[in-house]
Structure formats: C-alpha cells, structure tokens
Amino acid sequence: NAGVTQTPKFQVLKTGQSMTLQCAQDMNHNSMYWYRQDPGMGLRLIYYSASEGTTDKGEVPNGYNVSRLNKREFSLRLESAAPSQTSVYFCASSEGGAAGEETQYFGPGTRLLVL
C-alpha cells in the first residue's frame, strides 16, 4: 500500500516549456487535490477533484490545468511554465465523505524550478 505517489520528484524547466505532474493513490479515495507550497505562504489549493469525472478550481488555478484520469490518478499540467511557478507541488487525497470529516493524505511532493 504505497498511499499517494508523485512523479517526478524534481524537475527543472525553462520558461515556456510544458510538463505534467503525475499523482496516483491506492486508497480508493474519491477526492484528490493539488497544492503548491511557497516559503512563508503555507499550502495553497490549485485544483481539486471531489469525485471521478469532476474538477474544480481552488485558490490559485491560473496557469494550470488538471485531469482526473480515473479514480486513482489526478494530473497537473503546466502549459507554459513561468518562473512564478517555481514551487513545491503536493498532491493529496481524501475519502471524500461527509463534509468536514476529511483527513488528507499527502504525496512526497514535486520540487519544480522554472528558469
């Protein structure tokens, strides 16, 4: 039982390049999330998927797109990377039951540097 996995662990991009961050969970969770974490800013929600087939914007969605490929996988795409997107990206999942009864399980993170 691996929990939440993310690939890649590290990535360096040049401005304007595109890439997709992959996330998978093996806990049969309904909800999945993408966060970015910058120094002194805590965790900020980019996009989330409350259930398979649905996605919604979070606090900072601009410059990103997501795909809930199936119940297990939730990918984050940067179409044209910018230096402001240099950050640590965390994927998380939760059971998605009654509102408020949510424990989120986080992946190990992807460290992205955009030059």
Add this chain to the structure above:
Amino acid sequence: GQSLEQPSEVTAVEGAIVQINCTYQTSGFYGLSWYQQHDGGAPTFLSYNALDGLEETGRFSSFLSRSDSYGYLLLQELQMKDSASYFCAVIRDDKIIFGKGTRLHILP
C-alpha cells in the same frame, strides 16, 4: 473571509509544553484540522475538531471554540523530533484552507 492567523514561529524547551494558536474567519465552517510538516517532508494529519472542546491523542491535544473562532494545538513532553512546522486548516465544503504555518523550534 477565509483567513487564518497563526504565529509564524514558536520556541520551546525539550520536555516542556507548548501551545500553538489559530484564529479563523470563515463562513460555512465545518471543523479545524492540524497538520505537521518536517523540513523536506509532506504534511501529515495530526487532529481534527468539529465540536467545541479538547481532543487528545497521545502527547498532542487540539482544542476548538467555535463561538470564539479559535483553536489551538497543545504539544506536551516536547521531544527534539517535534521540531517542525504546524499548520491549522479550516474545512469548508469540499476543501481545506491552510494557514501559513507555525515553525516550532525546540531547544535542548
């Protein structure tokens, strides 16, 4: 609004007790969670309070007062391994909103 306020840093001595406060302003509030994050690691869940009062889990306890829009995390018998950042988070609808985190420094 959905702002959360928590101190940016707290320092305590090994073996002591420390309290990390969190105040929030949010509509549609369901509950307050706490997460721990060590340097270079991922956040991990510590506790959740939906109702007023104290929840205890080993050396860690969490408190919520809905009428005061206030909660805290209490860490007892501090150990060096407790050096980490601690985030409060409010649960609203299907989403969690995180505070900016409190860095806990522990002195030997």
